[in-house]
Amino acid sequence: MKRRQLIRHLKQHRCYLVREGSKHSWWGNMDTKDRTAVPRHTEINNQLAKKICKDLGIPNP
Numbered sequence: 001m002k003r004r005q006l007i008r009h010l011k012q013h014r015c016y017l018v019r020e021g022s023k024h025s026w027w028g029n030m031d032t033k034d035r036t037a038v039p040r041h042t043e044i045n046n047q048l049a050k051k052i053c054k055d056l057g058i059p060n061p
Contacts (some may be wrong), residue, residue, distance in 0.1 A: 001049050002044055006061060010038075013058040032057040 024037035036055035053058040
C-alpha cells in the first residue's frame with residue numbers, strides 16, 4: 001500500500017503525527033494514547049500496515 005493511503009487512513013481515525021524521526025514518523029491515537037512508528041518508504045507492506053493499525057487500535061485499511 002502507498003504511504004499516502006496509510007497516512008490518510010490514520011488521519012480519518014483520529015491519529016496524529018507525534019514527531020518526525022530520521023527514518024520513521026511517529027504517529028499516535030488521540031483516543032487510546034497509543035503510539036507507533038511508520039516508516040518513510042513510498043510502499044509499505046500490507047502486513048506492516050495491519051500491524052500499525054493494530055498498534056494504534058484502529059480498523060485495518
